[in-house]
């Protein structure tokens with residue numbers, strides 16, 4: 001497939017990295033942190049129950065809660081409320097793992113490949129952090145799926161997949177072939193943007209056709225790396241507002257996730273990821289492989305130790321960072337929040353001052369820029385008034401939080417922050433509704449049980465009374481029979 005076969009994307013922005021940007025594609029490895037923090041929440045922010053106890057020793061790869069594994073060996077020393085890299089800036093229940101420095105692994109030896117991927121806790125490394133096994137299962141419900149490998153990393157400041165492809169192109173292609181065999185498909189469409197020339201060269205040098213990998217180069221338009229725009233550009237299928245790629249039989253996986261799957265099939269659990277650490281001006285970027293659970297401040301200290309520009313940026317602002325890219329990211333206090341599967345980039349240094357927003361002038365620039373055809377100005381009005389029903393009507397769930405609308409808004413309205421807030425408010429409302437429904441169901445069950453118990457008791461009492469009456473009647477009958485018998489006895 002080449003450029004001419006690519007379906008057009010309505011909206012989006014052609015972004016480019018600064019011409020003087022220095023992206024170091026070397027893959028550095030962070031030292032193992034003495035303490036790793038494991039938030040017990042899944043991608044939908046449901047709190048998970050730990051299946052380990054305080055003081056318990058664990059091995060790397062051992063399950064500590066549903067879908068969460070220990071990233072290294074050591075001892076579970078605490079169960080606390082702890083900050084995590086999430087725009088809500090909240091704290092969540094978190095296990096603290098004191099590493100023993102030995103990094104001993106538990107073997108992943110499930111026979112069924114999907115069970116192996118699940119046991120290895122492979123989650124999407126590209127964005128939302130969904131369970132990969134669940135995604136594959138869903139897409140396979142439709143028979144033989146279409147496989148799309150997503151190597152489209154179009155936001156400046158994020159270069160972790162670019163570095164992976166440059167450094168390990170053959171491993172990436174072998175991983176693609178593993179997945180092709182696992183899914184029983186003929187080939188994989190490997191989507192990459194045409195400005196990733198070094199990565200493209202590295203992949204082409206390994207003869208991707210030998211691995212049944214069809215490399216598709218896309219012109220740079222942000223956010224083509226988001227699932228819905230990518231599927232639309234490659235297949236022409238426009239996902240409905242409540243659909244994901246798996247719902248239309250497409251397995252769409254980030255390139256680093258594909259390598260994680262391959263590793264899992266070889267028996268290695270998913271315990272780490274590559275994180276891009278970039279200065280806020282996007283001039284300097286390095287890529288570090290680090291364990292999940294590593295405190296962000298420890299990773300930042302390591303980054304500063306190997307890159308002077310990052311060290312300087314850190315000195316200029318050591319209190320806040322941006323988690324994610326310059327458009328899709330969010331501000332966060334620099335603390336011991338852990339690296340998660342979704343933490344693809346950290347921006348360090350002083351951010352540009354936030355301009356004061358003015359009133360919306362209904363120019364519709366945001367609508368033109370939106371890659372998923374939303375009406376951001378209407379969504380914004382609903383979000384600021386917390387009118388979630390109206391926000392739903394304007395398809396809040398479809399918003400991919402890409403930040404394109406922010407970038408073009410002449411009124412400097414932080415639209416994406418409002419949409420994030422509205423999504424959070426909606427999730428909270430749904431959780432409250434679920435809790436209320438559960439409480440009502442519990443109360444109804446309780447009342448039903450009480451009514452049944454009272455009814456059973458009344459029936460048992462009635463039965464007892466009837467038995468007693470019958471006994472009394474029988475006793476009277478016996479007495480009468482004896483009397484009659486006595487009367488019939490012949491007189492001597």
Ligand code: SF4
Nearest residue numbers: 360361363364366409
């Ligand atoms: S771009 Fe900004 S000012 Fe223009 S319609 Fe959208 S929200 Fe309003």
Ligand code: SF4
Nearest residue numbers: 370399400402403405
């Ligand atoms: S943040 Fe949401 S509304 Fe704004 S352009 Fe991106 S997808 Fe559209």
